[in-house]
Amino acid sequence: MITDQQLSFFKKNGFLIISKYFNHEELIEIDSMISRLSEKKHDSYVYENDGITLRSVNGPHLIDKKFEQLPKKGIIDDIRVLLDSDVYIHQYKINFKSPLGGDVWPWHSDFYFWNKEDGMLNNNALSVAIALDDITEFNAPMFFVPGSHIEPIDDKNIINNYEGEARDWRQTTSAKLKYELKKEFIEDIVKRKGIFSAKAEKGAIIIFHSSTLHASGLNLTPYSRRVVFLSFNDVKNKLPEINTPRPLFMATR
Structure with a gap:
């Protein structure tokens, strides 16, 4: 339980790391589930620029029902505390950050995407990143700007x-992201607020607010850095109807 x-740390910084959230047996089962997914083909799969290396699997729970069991009750309860509301899963994906080539995720805000692409009205949402491998300073950890979730982002x-x-929904999940933060903006906010490298042991969870600015670099190591992302939204913040919604494997409606 949070x-x-x-809770105070999360509200101040916009992220939180909890070690040993998943045990050895649970991680073995998740590994097995992901291995089966990797052998399949689906419209929701995204590949790196070489067209071969798997970058992301979006909506794994829509492909293999076993993934519906992964958001165990403890996670749901903790997220309810952090968001002070009941929640549902807005987005579910696996990012592989493959050895010797898993490409970058440029600086961005999840909420900016969810607002522009899905119509999400407010930012009372967050993501839980489940570390399936040890995340070190070498294999492209996520970087966060502490406290950036309380500063609104202007379109400029x-x-x-x-x-x-x-x-095209692929524009929102490739190494060339649709909405990228300008260098001048990142330089300014990092100078003011600093930067945090989210290193974590296998089995930990990394929780971050939907408006927390984050990025990750190229994985130049021979070590994988697989992460399952569960993004939760406030039930009172459900997506409105829009003209061109993204597929269900990108945004639950």
């Missing part, structure tokens, strides 16, 4: 890398 100290600080092009 402690008062952890965003680069739309696909300006004028037709909407």
Whole structure:
């Protein structure tokens, strides 16, 4: 259960790491589930620029029902405390960050994407990253800007890398992200607030607010850095109807 100290830390910094959340047996089962997924093909799969290396599996619970059991009750209870609300899963994915080539995720805000692409109205949402491998300083850990979740992002600080092009959900999950934060903005906010490297042991969870600025680099090591992402939204913040919604494997409606 989330402690008062952890809740205070999360509210201040916009992220929280809890070690040993999943035990050895649970991790072995998840490994087996992911191995089966990796052998399949699905429209929701995203590959790196080489067209071979798996980058992401979106909506794994829609492909293998066993993934529906992964958000165990403890996670749901903890997220309810952090968001002070009942929740549902907005997005579910696995990022592989493969050895010797898992590509970058540029600086971005999840909520900015969810607002622009899915119509999410407010940022009372967060993500839980389950570390399936040890995350070290070498194999491309996520970087966070502490406290950035309390600063709104103006459109003027965003680069739309696909300006004028037709909407395509793949633009929101490739190494060339659709909405990327401008360098000048990142330089300024990091100088003011600092930067945190989210290193964690296998089995830990890394929780971060939907507006917390984050990024990760290229994995140049021979070590994998697989992470399951469960993104939760406040039930009172359900997505409205929009003209061109992303597929269900990208955003639950």
